[in-house]
Amino acid sequence: MTQSNGSSRNGSSPQDEQSGPMPDWEKRFRAPRVSLPDWAQDAPHRSLFVSNATGTYELYAWDRETGERRQVTDRANGTTDGVLSPDGEWVWWFDDKDGDEFGVWRRQPFHGGPDEEATPGLEPSYPAGLAIARDGRTAVVGRSTDEDGSTIHVSRRGEDPVEIYRHRESAGVGDLSHDGSLIAIEHTEHGDAMHSALRVLRPDGTTVTELDDTKGGTVELGLEVLGFAPVDGDTRLLVGHQRNGRWEPLVWDVASGEETDLGIAGRLPGDLSAEWYPDGSALLVVHSFEARSELWRYDLATRGLTRVPTPPGTVSGATARPDGSVEYLWSSAAEPPAVRSTTGGVVLDPPPVTAGGSTVKCPGSVPVEDVWVDGPGGRIHALVQRPRGASGPYPTVFDIHGGPTWHDSDAFAAAPAAWLDHGYAVIRINYRGSTGYGRAWTDALKHRVGLIELEDIAAVREWAVTSGFADPARLVLTGGSWGGYLTLLGLGTQPDHWTVGIAAVPVADYVTAYHDEMEALKAMDRTLLGGTPEEVPERFEASSPLTYVDRVKAPVYISAGVNDPRCPIRQVDNYVDRLADRGAVHEVYRYDAGHGSLVVDERIKQVRLELDFARRHLGGPDPREA
Known part of the structure; x- marks a missing residue:
């Protein structure tokens, strides 16, 4: 059974598709949100x-002095990539076509006016970093194309852009110094797209200095640019490094070459990131450990650490303001996100959203429980949620995160909450390859790509079934992007483990995906698998869901964006055609966007289709009524 639809609209409103009041799961998507x-x-x-x-x-x-809030962009498929110029006069935003991530930067006056092309003379590309100078007319623009690889240009209003960097491997703009005289870039010229080296350039493209922890050794260590000190003439660059087996910050003076270890390693056990306080005297440190995060202030003169109070849960973003206060975006699995401040209260209330004359508010959900399971590569951390008012064994959704270098955390998420509302338990797994558990755990994901993660997923599944938590006859394997890839690969390599599979924007045919995807992801795949499909065909074959499609037993639901540059549509179609040739039970939904959708109605529609597919094959409440 095949269902195809190439449109992001189905001609009916969400209210037409349900009877009675709006269900809580839909409110969570429709309720107003704001970013930090x-x-x-x-x-x-x-x-x-x-x-x-x-x-x-x-x-x-948003003008904080007047309180005025103004919508800047208005596009059918949404816009999220934007930057304010340092003087606050311009909003820069990235203009792609229907979510394909290939486009140009435009800018608009802060208080409104016509858009204009921000970098005249630069052809469309995939974005690879942007830094805007204080003079209001200069920008450093990172670009990526299939033809040129990575390039970096200095663009000045009224002048032709000047190319200052080019390489076939992936690279991007890190930051521009406060006075505009230094440009920090991240590059992977050594061929390992998972571990960047750093180079500091002058605006004319000449090299000032370099920092490279890879050094051609068998153990690769990554670096990342966290930002130049926000002080005129200051040559200190805040850098993230992995020298102690996890991410930590250090201060690198790019003029003298001096590196200052901050000495935090022995005081906080997890991964650390940081940004400058506005006067350059201190750092705002984000400490991530075992799926939660917290904030600390680090004084550079005294080397003292002071806790910045935040509730238990996850800080998704934080910034230090000129008055010394800290604003942060916080949530937990049970409580919806809010932008808060250490001065007290919520910083920014979302604009109201109404439906049927009532203001839509975001319902909470249930808290997560931590489970640790012994696996073939070490202890695996899983986040578990139980549906209210039910007892096990539960029908259980294994919701697999994307990335792969990402991790699930104790943060609010509308999709898992929707499954919980429908009586399913939800298990999310930080498999090998996930961030937040040390460099060795993340870097374990090489060569046996996909198969390694599925070993960890299988170990957690075994715990869930043998402990009586999960009903082995009602197990859903699902995920988006890399999680969608692992879903399809798991259905083929572990056909007796799963009852239903639901994959969103997945890699389905790894060889075709490699040839069709954006250049930066080709570099990542070469790193993960050790070469191209022509160089290591056996690895691509072993890691491709298409290889195992004839072994799939469970009903399969796939959704995909027709403009997706990351998991392109042709390779999804190849997989679907093979399912159809076999007469396998499957449904596919194609929509007019890229790697997911920024349209709320479209996202609700997709979740409703997923819930309905599971209901028809497992039983349970109708998603229009729960």
Whole structure:
């Protein structure tokens, strides 16, 4: 059974598709959200944030002095990539076509006006970093194309862009120094797309200095640019490194070459990231450990650490303001996100969203429980949620995160909450390849790509079934992007483990995906698998869901964006055609967007289709009524 639909609209409103009041699971998607506001360095009262208030995620300008909030972008498929110029006069935003991530930067005056091309003379490309100078007319623009690889240009208004960097491997803009005289870039010229080296250039493209922890050795260590000190003439660059087996910050003076270890390693056990306080005297440190995060202030003069109070859960973003306060975006699995401040209270209330004359508010969900399971590569951390008012063994959804270098955390997520509302338990697994558990855990994902993660997923499944938590006859394997890839690969390599499979924007045919995807992801695949499909065909074959499609037993649901540059549609079609040739039970939904959708109605539609597919094959409540 095949269902195809190439449109992101089905001609009916969400209210037409349900009877009675709007269910809680839908409210969680439709309720208004805001991102952590970015602010202009030289005009801190001017901010930029993202909101879904119109039903599509778009950019908004916010003048904190007047209270004025103004929608900046208005596109059918939404806009989330935007940057404020340091003087606060301009909003830069990336203009692609229908979610394909290939386009140009445009800019608009902060208080409104016509858009204009921000970097005249540069052809469309995939974005690879952007830094805007304080003079208001200069920008450093990172670009990526299949033809040129990675390039970096200095673009000045009224002048032709000047190329200052080019390489076939992936690279991008890290930051521009406060006075505009130094440009930090991340590059992977050594061929390992998982571990970047750093180079500092002058605006004319000449090299100032380099920092490279890879050094051609068998153990690769990555570096990342966290930002130049926000002080004129200051040559300190905040850098993330992995020298102690996890991410930590250090301060590198790019003029003298001096590296300052901050000495935090022995005091906090998890991964560490940081940004500068506005006067350059301290760092705001984000500490991530075992799927939660917290904030600390690090004083550079005294080397003292002071806890910044936040509730238990996950800080998705944080920034230090000029008055010394800290604003942060916080949530937990049970409580919806909010932008808070250490001065007390919520910083930015989302614009109201109404449906049927009532304001839509976001319902909470259930908290997560931590489970640790022994696996073939070490202890595996899983986050478990039980549906309210039910007892096990539960019908259970194994919701697999994407990335792969990402991790699930104790943070609010509408999709898992929707499954819980329908009586399913939800298990999310930070398999090998996930971040947040040390460099060795993340870097374990090489050569036997996909198969390694599925060993960990199988170990957690075994725990769930043998402990009596999960009903072995009602197990859903699902995920998006890399999680969608692992879903299809798991259905083929572990056909007796899963009752239903639901994959969103997946890799389905690894060889075709490699040839069709954006250049930066080709570099990542070469790193993960040790070469191209022509160089290591046996590895691509072993890691491709298409190889095992004839072994799939479970009903399969696949959704995919027709403009997706990351998991392109042709390779999905190849997999679906093989399912159809076999007469396998499957449904496919194609929609007019890229790697997912920024349109609320479209996202609700997709979740409703997923819930309905599971209901028809496992039983349970109708998603229009739960």
